[in-house]
Amino acid sequence: xxxxxxxxxxxxxxxxxxxxxxxxxxxxxxxxxxxxxxxxxxxxxxxxxxxxxxxxxxxxxxxxxxxxxxxxxxxxxxxxxxxxxxxxxxxxxxxxxxxxxxxxxxxxxxxxxxxxxxxxxxxxxxxxxxxxxxxxxxxxxxxxxxxxxxxxxxxxxxxxxxxxxxxxxxxxxxxxxxxxxxxxxxxxxxxxxxxxxxxxxxxxxxxxxxxxxxxxxxxxxxxxxxxxxxxxxxxxxxxxxxxxxxxxxxxxxxxxxxxxxxxxxxxxxxxxxxxxxxxxxxxxxxxxxxxxxxxxxxxxxxxxxxxxxxxxxxxxxxxxx
Amino acid sequence: xxxxxxxxxxxxxxxxxxxxxxxxxxxxxxxxxxxxxxxxxxxxxxxxxxxxxxxxxxxxxxxxxxxxxxxxxxxxxxxxxxxxxxxxxxxxxxxxxxxxxxxxxxxxxxxxxxxxxxxxxxxxxxxxxxxxxxxxxxxxxxxxxxxxxxxxxxxxxxxxxxxxxxxxxxxxxxxxxxxxxxxxxxxxxxxxxxxxxxxxxxxxxxxxxxxxxxxxxxxxxxxxxxxxxxxxxxxxxxxxxxxxxxxxxxxxxxxxxxxxxxxxxxxxxxxxxxxxxxxxxxxxx
Numbered sequence: 001x002x003x004x005x006x007x008x009x010x011x012x013x014x015x016x017x018x019x020x021x022x023x024x025x026x027x028x029x030x031x032x033x034x035x036x037x038x039x040x041x042x043x044x045x046x047x048x049x050x051x052x053x054x055x056x057x058x059x060x061x062x063x064x065x066x067x068x069x070x071x072x073x074x075x076x077x078x079x080x081x082x083x084x085x086x087x088x089x090x091x092x093x094x095x096x097x098x099x100x101x102x103x104x105x106x107x108x109x110x111x112x113x114x115x116x117x118x119x120x121x122x123x124x125x126x127x128x129x130x131x132x133x134x135x136x137x138x139x140x141x142x143x144x145x146x147x148x149x150x151x152x153x154x155x156x157x158x159x160x161x162x163x164x165x166x167x168x169x170x171x172x173x174x175x176x177x178x179x180x181x182x183x184x185x186x187x188x189x190x191x192x193x194x195x196x197x198x199x200x201x202x203x204x205x206x207x208x209x210x211x212x213x214x215x216x217x218x219x220x221x222x223x224x225x226x227x228x229x230x231x232x233x234x235x236x237x238x239x240x241x242x243x244x245x246x247x248x249x250x251x252x253x254x255x256x257x258x259x260x261x262x263x264x265x266x267x268x269x270x271x272x273x274x275x276x277x278x279x280x281x282x283x284x285x286x287x288x289x290x291x292x293x294x295x296x297x298x299x300x301x302x303x304x305x306x307x308x309x310x311x312x313x314x315x316x317x318x319x320x321x
Numbered sequence: 322x323x324x325x326x327x328x329x330x331x332x333x334x335x336x337x338x339x340x341x342x343x344x345x346x347x348x349x350x351x352x353x354x355x356x357x358x359x360x361x362x363x364x365x366x367x368x369x370x371x372x373x374x375x376x377x378x379x380x381x382x383x384x385x386x387x388x389x390x391x392x393x394x395x396x397x398x399x400x401x402x403x404x405x406x407x408x409x410x411x412x413x414x415x416x417x418x419x420x421x422x423x424x425x426x427x428x429x430x431x432x433x434x435x436x437x438x439x440x441x442x443x444x445x446x447x448x449x450x451x452x453x454x455x456x457x458x459x460x461x462x463x464x465x466x467x468x469x470x471x472x473x474x475x476x477x478x479x480x481x482x483x484x485x486x487x488x489x490x491x492x493x494x495x496x497x498x499x500x501x502x503x504x505x506x507x508x509x510x511x512x513x514x515x516x517x518x519x520x521x522x523x524x525x526x527x528x529x530x531x532x533x534x535x536x537x538x539x540x541x542x543x544x545x546x547x548x549x550x551x552x553x554x555x556x557x558x559x560x561x562x563x564x565x566x567x568x569x570x571x572x573x574x575x576x577x578x579x580x581x582x583x584x585x586x587x588x589x590x591x592x593x594x595x596x597x598x599x600x601x602x603x604x605x606x
Contacts, residue, residue, distance in 0.1 A: 088444060089444040089447045089476075089479070124442065124444075217506065223501075302441035302442065303441075303442065304441070304442055305441070305442070305445075306441055309441050319349065319438050319439070319470065319496075320349065320526070320529050320562075320565045320568070321338065321349065321381070321382075321383050321436075321438075321468065321565060
């Protein structure tokens, strides 16, 4: 396992990190004992950073992860959680809720501090509540030693482009923007470097788009994007390779992208994923896959408020009426 | 169905549009849609209404602006065939009530439509301010058209759970993916919507959700039957969605598709409800 530094935080993170959302049975029913074993397997494989949120499985992911944390030495790994999102449409970024949220997370996670606290999916709320309530709350939490570093998370990159120049945070968590089909995160690197902001990348499989299986109905991607990604996965399968391997290798290979979160509740999966990062990438296959994905390169979807999705105008200002 | 079948009941086309391109606020009507990129006014629709025995129609807003609603209200003033106008209202606008009261001064203003379809995040309709605003209109029994696409049905269902008394109508049967012949989860959501006794459904706008160039009549049958079964003859309305329908079919074809796909048990009474009486009741004409 390789390690890289997370911006000005100075934290050394493994290039592959563990996202605990799967532990909340977000994607399928899970066995908690298997989930806990998966966390141990991740740590044993050299992964030193774990991310979670109270939103995942509506606190279940934190609760299950907490059981594993109890069995681990807390200073041997880095842990981030989030605050502000608690349901599909349930957001609360008031200072009061941020404080209570962190208290609850610490309890569930059986720890007395978080290495990073991210404000979760902030593209859904007006910037004012973040600036007036949530961000000052994080400053306070740092003073109290309950969190070491602060961060924000969300999907549209425009969110970070607009907010980072006006706020102070130590890290951001971006997902679905540095993978085989979408490398738009690269456009954000100069801003992050200028500010020394740490970058956590997530969803190297674009939330399941890069798979031979049908994408879940809830997946917000358009049908063409879904179809082309599936085609790329089938091409890999025809060459005897799981596209997940290529995807994980690709997303973890960029020196300026310190760490990429993958999520699973199966020990074998995390062991495989970790092993892949040390193997050499099949550059010939990579080129073929990138060629297949070219027509949909950087194609994304709308998430949250219009001011963060201006680059993704709904088709011609709306559908037929 | 043709003029010979006209009966004593009121026959109404419950959903159509007029527009004047030069007004400039129809974001979605672009030169890339040459069939629609021209003006459509009452003089264009009049012969079609006559041929099919309709006394008149409901004009529905086609642009998300107060000005466009005022424009169609002005058309309504001069056109006896316009029986009612469904305007546009932005419930996120703190001023919505004042605008509504102003619209209401006009005798042909019958209700408003919320355009969920173009919202980047449909779940915004669950914001407390939006829900509260809609509740007020529900208390006043104001007819509300809902324009959504099938991917937004979960958000709409959650909205109905919070505003169960909404006097609402789902436009264009909720825009299911007819061209992909998919029924689920659209069907399940429609069943949920139909449980709300005040909710209606417009059997309109279907041809543009099918394959524009190669649709077949039978493509629409399962969708029409599903809506007919779920909402029953008392809560469905025919709307031509003219001139938008012209992207895929002409007025007569739209009529043929629907009239030929109704449940066999639906006789003159049920068809009378569908082709006018329900619109009259819903919009309080």
